[in-house]
Amino acid sequence: MTYNLKRDDQKDSTAFGQQDIIDSAARKGPDSRNASFQDAILQGVQVSGQVQEQHKKILTPQALTFLALLHRSFNARRKELLERRVARQAEIDRGILPDFLPETAHIRNNPTWKGAPPAPGLTDRRVEITGPTDRKMVVNALNSDVWTYMADFEDSSAPTWENMINGQVNLYDAVRRQVDFKIGAKEYKLRTDRTLPTLIVRPRGWHLEEKHVTVDGEPLSGSLFDFGLYFFHNAHESVKRGTGPYFYLPKMESHLEARLWNDVFNLAQDYINMPRGTIRGTVLIETILAAFEMDEIIYELRDHSSGLNCGRWDYIFSTIKKFRNHANFVLPDRSAVTMTVPFMDAYVKLLIQTCHKRGVHAMGGMAAQIPIKDDKAANDKAMDGVRADKLREVKAGHDGTWVAHPALAAIASEVFNKHMPTPNQLFVRREDVKIGPNDLLNMNVPGKITEEGIRKNLNIGLGYMEAWIRGVGCVPINYLMEDAATAEVSRSQLWQWVKHGVTTAEGKKVDKAYALRLLKECTDELAAKAPKGNKYALASKYFATQVTGEDYADFLTTLLYDEITAQGSPSPASKL
Template sequence: MSISQANRQLNRPVNTEQILEGVALHGALNDQTNKILSKDASVFLAVLHRAFNERRKNLLQRRQQVQAELDKGNQLDFLPETKHVRENDAWRGAPPAPGLTDRRIEITGPTDRKMVVNALNSDVWTYMADFEDASAPTWDNMINGQLNLYDAIRGQVDFKQGEKEYKLRTDRVLPTLIARSRGWHLVEKHFTVDGEPISGSLFDFGLYFFNNAEELVRRGRGPYFYLPKMESYLEARLWNDVFCLSQDYIGMPRGTIRGTVLIETITAAFQMDEIIYELRDHSAGLNCGRWDYIFSFIKRFRQNSNFVLPDRASVTMTVPFMDAYVRLLIKTCHRRGVHAMGGMAAQIPRKDDKEENEKVMDMVRQDKLREVRAGHDGTWIAHPGLAPVTAEVFNKHMPTPNQIFVRREDVHVTANDLLNTNVPGKITEDGIRKNLNIGLGYMEGWLRGVGCVPINYLMEDAATAEVSRSQLWQWCRHGVQLEDGKKMEKDFALKILHEQADKLDREGAKGNKYQLAARYFATQVTGEDYDEFLTSLLYDEITNVSGKTPAAKL
């Protein structure tokens, strides 16, 4: 018996059957499910749920309390109660873990088998396998995604589709794998504990960690994660406690897990130091989740007419509030000795048009040049075809594995800088229609179980759909005047929505779900009802909750 196996026996609950009482599966059972969701894995998930779910729900309620204060006109600021954390120069995050020292290019995408093989074969340094924004959380998608990563870690992911074979490369070390679980707000209804669905975050993290942590360490890497959509340092503290319990449970040294936090909410931007501090022994840095950040900015200030933004195309990374966010993130990360990761290049190469493709590559080049010059240690791409131009920029301007040594002590960002909405641009009917097309296009794909959708040669996911939805709501709520003099009102918004939905329906494949998407979207664009997340709004449409199978019978 290995030391690790002995530790597992010492640390695991004595009465597993008792723990499994009240634990049930409501999704289809097959060979894939049995391989991933064993009885022991179910016990672990139940332990996580019972230990942390009440705290999770309380923290979600705390988000609404913050929203209520903002709706009253109160403004965000750096927290006085954590000033001692921000002003203390002595503490640091963890040094880079094996395989995470150099992260200059990270490719991101869903966890279907083809994507997993293509991503790991790309000329990148890491692959962020996404159970969140790029995946629609059907039961099959979540289970098969776990299976695909399980097989990939063990070099068993090769497969054949039609006449084409997909095989992992053997001529180089493969990119480091990082898994992104769902955010704290989402649940997994196909796995219940004591009659309550488990958190999607804990389900995704728990299965990946339990099945793969030891194998990853054995292969010279570790269980690494991206942590999305957090809104406070208390949510980071919750993740840290999850990490500690999990490592103790299997007898793994604390600090083996590493988490990179996506700073993609406006509230988290005021707590960057605190978030790193809470995760410090497990911290792998912060990432600029640019589209979700814009979404959060609009969502949290949606009732305030002073925060109305122009067409999405005008809200670039160089506008004041986005530039301040980037500069503060880099300074904070490097002061604490951890990575500051850049944002997504969502462009899709134009194989059909050489001239247009050159324009696409130049856009990516300029975006990555801005990032590396600002001090980012790496960046995201959505397509393997963007790797060469991105590597060209980062290799030239960052010859070292990272540039954490670039301290950016010249940066001084205030609360007003983070909230500066001096964004030049107009609100146009064209911008309205583009937002509708993106929202409808993404939602239609999601309702079919597809989590990221190519639209106009851009890879759109939940974050960009949320920006589109929130802008439409905001413009309607405040009755903004368009460039051509028209006023954005409920009837006008619904009229254009139905025009776009009908057009997409006519042009789309038979059996598409554009009209269903439009029915949901119509509730979100009139300045009245506003759900916290589109994915929560749509989730019941893609769940297939079947009969109850006690986990003890697995």
């Protein structure tokens, strides 16, 4: 199949004949852009989200001009790449399984090229904390004993207008150390006794839109909205403070999608007179297709690359999703799909080998556990599990790891400090690793499918979707911090099991009627325990469409997005 997508030897073009305007304005500097320039670009840009006083420092005419230029320059390619995903899924459904790309073998086989050296504040990333961008989380994360904070507009944030725009306000203030606030008598202040963790921002994936801002009648890309506002307001300020504009890039399925990000980075830096290569992006390898293009993804971003990350839960979700129509890819209960099963182990080894061959970081995955305060024995067991997982990562050669809760930082730090006394392990080459396509697709996972596993998936899916509809993007369930990725694993497994009519360990065939009966039981049980006004009935209505082996939404977040949009009367951007 041939795709008409721009290659390396083609120059990037900007739609609507605006490249000369951008180049001229960039040479003069952002402050020189006059009202006529902004008015010309802002034609056709409208904001339908409520703009409160504190938002006005973010939604400035200058920033909205930048967003409009990003949209007109790149949205057509973004949509084309999303269509390419659909075409690739159709190929997989026909039995054409992933393989390393023959047309990019020259990139994989060339040992001489490297990614960028670590940027200021990113040399040592041994423990990274992740979480949404609400003000309390921002302060608590930056006060944690970690090396970096991944501020998340994606899987742990429900993209209500308030969450997204307030998150930009909070990060703007955090970069400037002005994020302190009070709730009643309780004060939240940034600590001053040490250097704060380096801030890394995760924008939404290419598939998501921001419907509260439109350009020429089209919704703005959620990726470009999140990236663009943060970059425009904070890039120079973060460099002045000793770090830089750093990003985590989610959900990519090919090196062509990484190329798009690289072109966005180049335009953005040129636009504000920032040297190319100042931006750094760490790519989450959280799709099975991206695992076959890791070299190529680093290559596309090489001057902007700060490595790859093992996005474990999304990776499992992607594997189920892509091969959901193939009976030989059915997986057992989620609890059985650990990091040591064949396809996950191969993915980890190849990622570390690839990153270190190219001189960039290989980051480990999430510890989603939450301390269990009322059961010491259970808490000790959970923390021992965290310790074992972090030990596996550091011994495999990872340069750092993720935690979801500040209390886990000490455990992760203890393990990495003991076994990685240097700032990273880029010298661990893993030349012993030999991974082929069959290794990445080896679904020989021991374990059973049980009714308990079905009910856990239903509880997690319902619990997360109910919270998401209320505007909450991560939720503690059974002492694990669940986000969109884990909810996606839950619903995809349920769909897969019904589709292929599996039989549980108890001897029960999993069919549509059985799944819907258990769904109703779980819904009733959860709703009965929840406060009045809960959204379990609505969540169950949506979830019922996803667990019968029939309809399958591309993402739960796109399925539910219209439930949390709050579009008012559109206002021209020039009038804000």
